[in-house]
Every structure is written in C-alpha cells, then in structure tokens.
Amino acid sequence: MGLSYRGHRPPLSWLHLTFIALGGLVLFFIVAPILGIYLKSTYGEIAEVAKEAEVRDSIWLTLWVSMAATLVFSIACVPFSYFLARKTFPLKGIVMGIIDLPVIVPHSVAGIAILTVVSRDTLIGDTSEWLGIDLIGTPWGIAAAMAFVSVPFLISAARDGFAAVPERLENVALGLGASPLRVFLTISMPLAWRAIASGLILMWGRGMSEFGAVLIIAYHPMIAPVLIYERFGAFGLKYSRPISVLFMTVCLLMFIALRLLASGKKNAEG
Amino acid sequence: MLKVESLSKTLGSFSMREVSFSIDRGEYFVLLGASGVGKTVLLEAIAGVIRPDAGRIYLDGLDMTNLRPQNRNIGLVYQDQALFPHLSVRQNIAYGLKCHKTRRSALKAEVVRLAESVRASELLDRDVDTLSGGEAQRVALARTMATKPKCLLLDEPIASLDTRSRGDIRSLLRELNRQGQTILHVTHDYEEAVSLATRIAIMEDGRIVQDGSPESIFHSPKSEFVADFVGIKNFLRGSLGPATEGEQLREFIGPDGISIWILSDEEAGPGCLIFRSEDVTISIEQPVSSAKNAFKGIILDIIPAKIGMEVSVQIGVEISALVSRSSVSSLDLQAGKTVWANFKASAARFLCA
Incomplete structure (x- = not known):
C-alpha cells in the first residue's frame, strides 16, 4: 500500500516561508483596522447609538435599498450574464469593457455622472418624474447610485458561473424536449447558482458600502456611510466609531449568513 | 427512416465532408471510425445541437435540417452520459417526461417503468455523482428513452466503462434494438461494432468510406484504411x-x-x-x-x-x-x-x- 501524498508532504522551503510571511502582512493590513475599531469601542457606546432612531433608520435604509437594488438589477443582469457567457458577437470586448467601467470610475465622478442623466430636464429625469418617481434625494436615487457602482460584480460572477456549466447539459435538455427558457431555468440557473449567489452577495455588499456616489445623488435620507461621515465631520472620531462598529457588525452577520446559505447548493463545479 | 444527405461541417481545423447514409427503421447502424474523425459532430448535427454548413437531414421523409433540437424527437446519449448533476436519478429520468407534459399521476409510474427497463430501479433515489459509469449510462439511456425518440443516437456509449459494465450495456442496447428501437451508434471499437451492428459504416477523415453489413466490411474492406482499421478479416x-x-x-x-x-x-x-x-x-x-x-x-x-x-x-x-x-x-x-x-x-x- 502506497503512502498518501499528504503523508509525504515535503518540508516548507524558504520561498514558501517568505510567501507565508508576505501573506501574513496582507492579512494583518486587512484585519488590524477592523480589529482596532472593535477594540477601541465599548459595549456601552455601541448600545447607546443603537438606541438612536436616526442610526437605526439609516442602517435599515442602507440594508434594504442595497438589497432591493441588487434584486431588481439581477432580473436583467442574470440573463444578460448568461448571454455573455454563451454567445460571441461583434464588439463583445467593448461591451465587457463597459460593464467593468464603474469599477474604475471614481465614485464621486460616478455620482456626478448619474446626476447628469437623472436630474430634471433630462430624458430619464423627466420620464421618472412623469411616473411619479423622484430620483434625487430619495431611496430611488440611492438605489441607482448603489447599483451603478456594484453591478459589475454581479455580472462578472454570474457570467463565470454560466461559463462553467457544460453546454452539453443544456444540449441534452433541449434534446429531451425542453424549451430554451426551461433549459435556462432548470439547468443553467441551478448549476450556476453558487456563482450567481456569490455575485448577488458581492453586489449587495458593494452597494451597501457605497458612499461617494450616494453622497452626491442623495445626501438625505441618510444611509449609514453618509451618517458616519456626517458624525465624523461634526463630532469627530469618538462619535462616528460606535455607529461604524454597529453598521459593520450588522453587515458582517448578514454577509456570513448569506454566504452560508449560498454554499449549501450544488452547482456546476460540484 | 433517417436519411443524411451530403452533410458538411467545418469546426476550426476539423471538417466533416459530404457525409451521406440512411438508416432503416429498426436497424442498428454503427458508425466506426478512429477518435477525432467527426463522429460526435455528426451526431450533434443530427440532434440539432450544431448547425451543418451544408447538407440535409430527413426523418421519416420530413426535412428536419433546420428544426430546433427540442422538436426533432431524436435522443442523444453522450459517452460521458451528461446527467444533470443537481438532480437525482429519478429527476433525471423524469426531466424529458415533464417537458412533454406527462400528467403528474402518470409521471411516477412511468419513471419506475423506465428505470426497470434499464435495470436501474434500485438507483432511483441516488445522487448521480454516486453512480458508477455503467449505472450512469443506464440512467442516461432511461432518460433518453422517456421521450420515445424515433432514432436513438449513441456517442461511444461503452468506451469508458469497465469490462463487466460493457457487457451489461451491450445486452441492454441489443434488447432495445430487438424491441424495435432504431439506433445510430458511433464508436472507434470494432468489437463493439461487430457485436451490435446490423449495418456498419466506416468513417475516415470526415467522410464515410464504406457502408455495409459487418460481413462485407470485414471480408471485403474497400480501402487500405478500412482493412487496417478493422484489422481482422476472419469474421x-x-x-x-x-x-x-x-x-x-x-x-x-x-x-x-x-x-x-x-x-x-x-x-x-x-x-x-x-x-x-x-x-x-x-x-x-x-x-x-x-x-x-x-x-x-x-x-x-x-x-x-x-x-x-x-x-x-x-x-x-x-x-x-x-x-x-x-x-x-x-x-x-x-x-x-x-x-x-x-x-x-x-x-x-x-x-x-
């Protein structure tokens, strides 16, 4: 009987130790500020701000608007991602570039850009006003700003997920008499589900953490990042830190819960 | 019954050229050729998964060259079975039945009947990733047979199986053919061809170079390629x-x-x-x-x-x-x-x- 590879793992070389040390530095860079903000805050401070209606409202607003923006945009983004994964067409490279554009545009610029097309006297602004939707200074505008900066995360993840689904499975389903829509809903979507869910979580998380673009489109009603910024500007670090901790804790808990939920299903990668 | 006329397809450096043959109802037609000569492309073109560059495909006299795969009534079973990994064996077999709007009350019994017909009754509640190659192939056959295809296309259905499963699947395929199922089977294995076929065609470099009974192919290979490929003359x-x-x-x-x-x-x-x-x-x-x-x-x-x-x-x-x-x-x-x-x-x- 042969020994397993695991049993014969070679000792770590200096190169590997160097890589581990570098990785440790990066991890420390991420963990230290987060840990620091927790260690500097006391339970009493956090409980105090949790009692404030303004704080609670802003956190709730941030959560539901980012969630709503994600779900509404997913209706268009998920089928579009499938199309991108399966089809080649002229100028596909340019389309892919456009999708990634919001990632590199500075977020304050994104806010100004959105404002340019949704303000009154523009086609979108007038149309939405006619529909009774006011985009400036409302949750609608917040959702638009959040979606603008976060939509590439969903499309990229879903596109990769669909690309990993073997086309052969879809062909077999078609051969068994399924319509293309049925194939999409019963084969492609379930098999790409984990990637789509990951994209949804990323889009939601990125939207929730947006500050710059939202600040320009809708300072009020205040989402949590704007409220934290305002408290910092008006009262300083001591007063903005407990809200930051509270908001981050809520976000972390939701992030972990959704990740656990999404990891339960099988997908194309098994 | 199934007639393929001058079918051509170029995919990158590969090309299938002017392939023509016809299969009668109830026949077991084996297309024999080395790996990479375009056998799978041919099957996928007949199933409608890929569109040929030229040529026509007729089923029962009806031109189905431009029909969508879901409207062709052709069953295709791949070498790797392509079972849906997120569905159980039972759900895999039921998939085609649901697409054909089988009533809920009849669905369960039909799935059981199909599983029995491929000797897979005990597998119904298993996850597909726990199946052996032979078991997966039986399930794939049941799933395809559920739609009662006029012609069953098999892409190297035995090649990746162990010796015992090969025998099982071979006898299952013979049984299906005896029950009247028309089968087009592609393989690179002459033993598989001889043991199953009522007619064999040899494919070389994207073309069919000889077509006839197993005896005629083995006794009178028309070209050096056929003679080399089948290797055995005493049959x-x-x-x-x-x-x-x-x-x-x-x-x-x-x-x-x-x-x-x-x-x-x-x-x-x-x-x-x-x-x-x-x-x-x-x-x-x-x-x-x-x-x-x-x-x-x-x-x-x-x-x-x-x-x-x-x-x-x-x-x-x-x-x-x-x-x-x-x-x-x-x-x-x-x-x-x-x-x-x-x-x-x-x-x-x-x-x-």
Whole structure:
C-alpha cells in the first residue's frame, strides 16, 4: 500500500516561508483596522447609538435599498450574464469593457455622472418624474447610485458561473424536449447558482458600502456611510466609531449568513 | 427512416465532408471510425445541437435540417452520459417526461417503468455523482428513452466503462434494438461494432468510406484504411455451444455447419467469431500440433498484403491467412492447391449477439 501524498508532504522551503510571511502582512493590513475599531469601542457606546432612531433608520435604509437594488438589477443582469457567457458577437470586448467601467470610475465622478442623466430636464429625469418617481434625494436615487457602482460584480460572477456549466447539459435538455427558457431555468440557473449567489452577495455588499456616489445623488435620507461621515465631520472620531462598529457588525452577520446559505447548493463545479 | 444527405461541417481545423447514409427503421447502424474523425459532430448535427454548413437531414421523409433540437424527437446519449448533476436519478429520468407534459399521476409510474427497463430501479433515489459509469449510462439511456425518440443516437456509449459494465450495456442496447428501437451508434471499437451492428459504416477523415453489413466490411474492406482499421478479416456468424464443466473449450458452429473449437467463457448462443489472419497457419499436410482447429481447403487467391501475403482458403467458409513471401514460395502455394489451414482455439474470439 502506497503512502498518501499528504503523508509525504515535503518540508516548507524558504520561498514558501517568505510567501507565508508576505501573506501574513496582507492579512494583518486587512484585519488590524477592523480589529482596532472593535477594540477601541465599548459595549456601552455601541448600545447607546443603537438606541438612536436616526442610526437605526439609516442602517435599515442602507440594508434594504442595497438589497432591493441588487434584486431588481439581477432580473436583467442574470440573463444578460448568461448571454455573455454563451454567445460571441461583434464588439463583445467593448461591451465587457463597459460593464467593468464603474469599477474604475471614481465614485464621486460616478455620482456626478448619474446626476447628469437623472436630474430634471433630462430624458430619464423627466420620464421618472412623469411616473411619479423622484430620483434625487430619495431611496430611488440611492438605489441607482448603489447599483451603478456594484453591478459589475454581479455580472462578472454570474457570467463565470454560466461559463462553467457544460453546454452539453443544456444540449441534452433541449434534446429531451425542453424549451430554451426551461433549459435556462432548470439547468443553467441551478448549476450556476453558487456563482450567481456569490455575485448577488458581492453586489449587495458593494452597494451597501457605497458612499461617494450616494453622497452626491442623495445626501438625505441618510444611509449609514453618509451618517458616519456626517458624525465624523461634526463630532469627530469618538462619535462616528460606535455607529461604524454597529453598521459593520450588522453587515458582517448578514454577509456570513448569506454566504452560508449560498454554499449549501450544488452547482456546476460540484 | 433517417436519411443524411451530403452533410458538411467545418469546426476550426476539423471538417466533416459530404457525409451521406440512411438508416432503416429498426436497424442498428454503427458508425466506426478512429477518435477525432467527426463522429460526435455528426451526431450533434443530427440532434440539432450544431448547425451543418451544408447538407440535409430527413426523418421519416420530413426535412428536419433546420428544426430546433427540442422538436426533432431524436435522443442523444453522450459517452460521458451528461446527467444533470443537481438532480437525482429519478429527476433525471423524469426531466424529458415533464417537458412533454406527462400528467403528474402518470409521471411516477412511468419513471419506475423506465428505470426497470434499464435495470436501474434500485438507483432511483441516488445522487448521480454516486453512480458508477455503467449505472450512469443506464440512467442516461432511461432518460433518453422517456421521450420515445424515433432514432436513438449513441456517442461511444461503452468506451469508458469497465469490462463487466460493457457487457451489461451491450445486452441492454441489443434488447432495445430487438424491441424495435432504431439506433445510430458511433464508436472507434470494432468489437463493439461487430457485436451490435446490423449495418456498419466506416468513417475516415470526415467522410464515410464504406457502408455495409459487418460481413462485407470485414471480408471485403474497400480501402487500405478500412482493412487496417478493422484489422481482422476472419469474421463468421454462428452459434456458441454450451460449456462443459471445468472446460472452457467450446464448439462454435459457423456457416454451413462448420465446427470450430474456441476458448471462451461467454454465454452460449448466437454471435460472431473473429480471428486474425496472422494467427492462421498454412500447411501442406495435416499438422500434428496443439492447434485445435485444422481444416482442409482449397486456396482461392493469394494477394500481397501490406506485410506478407494474404492467402484466402475455402474451408467451407472463406478464411484468410497471412503468411510470409518465403512460405508462399517454399510451400509452392498457389490458387487451386489443397492445403490445411490451422489456428489455435485461443486465437479465436467469440462476441455474443
């Protein structure tokens, strides 16, 4: 009987130790500020701000608007991602570039850009006003700003997920008499589900953490990042830190819960 | 029933050129060719998964070249089975039934019936990733048969299976064909072709180079490629006698009652016998040797082969022996001469039908 590879793992070389040390530095860079903000805050401070209606409202607003923006945009983004994964067409490279554009545009610029097309006297602004939707200074505008900066995360993840689904499975389903829509809903979507869910979580998380673009489109009603910024500007670090901790804790808990939920299903990668 | 006319398709550096053939209802048609000659592309074109560059496909006289795959009523089973990994065996089999709007009440019973028909009843509640290759292939067959396809297309259905599963799937496919299912099966394995086909076509470099009964392909390969590819020229249909206890030496009764001794542990019954011409020796006198098979016959023809000379001997049936040029001259072999053709029982291989 042969020994397993695991049993014969070679000792770590200096190169590997160097890589581990570098990785440790990066991890420390991420963990230290987060840990620091927790260690500097006391339970009493956090409980105090949790009692404030303004704080609670802003956190709730941030959560539901980012969630709503994600779900509404997913209706268009998920089928579009499938199309991108399966089809080649002229100028596909340019389309892919456009999708990634919001990632590199500075977020304050994104806010100004959105404002340019949704303000009154523009086609979108007038149309939405006619529909009774006011985009400036409302949750609608917040959702638009959040979606603008976060939509590439969903499309990229879903596109990769669909690309990993073997086309052969879809062909077999078609051969068994399924319509293309049925194939999409019963084969492609379930098999790409984990990637789509990951994209949804990323889009939601990125939207929730947006500050710059939202600040320009809708300072009020205040989402949590704007409220934290305002408290910092008006009262300083001591007063903005407990809200930051509270908001981050809520976000972390939701992030972990959704990740656990999404990891339960099988997908194309098994 | 299924007619393919001048079908062509180019995919990158590969091209399938002007492929034409037709399959009658109830036929078991095997397309034999080396890997990478375009067999899968051909099946996918017939199933409608890929669009051919040129040519037409007819099913029962209806031109279905431009029909969508879901409207063709053609079943395609891939070598890797392509079972839906997120569904159970039961859900896989039910998939096509649901697409055809089978009533809920009938669905369950139909899935059970299909599973029974492929001897997969005990697998129904399993996850597909726990199935062995043979089990997965049975489930894939049941899933495809659920839609009652007019023609079943099989892409190397046995190639990746272990020996025992191969036998199981072969007998299952024979059974399906006996029940009237028309089958188009592609493979690179001549034994698979011989043991299943009622008709064989040989595919070379994207074209069909020969088409006919297994006998005609094996006895009269039209080109060097076909001869090289099938490799074995001695091919006899007949029946294997029962085994006697403790003895694997069995009697095979071939055409015109010719009796050949072979070593086999296959089940008794109809089938075919193959043996290589390299294993047949020619002698002038009856040999005294361990070779169980020695037949007196008349040389019909001697033709140069790629290596050596091929001697055709009529021993009741025509068999072929490959001998060296020096043997031809030293034994003074020539057409019309009476000789003995000999081969060992272990040189012949029985494939049950």
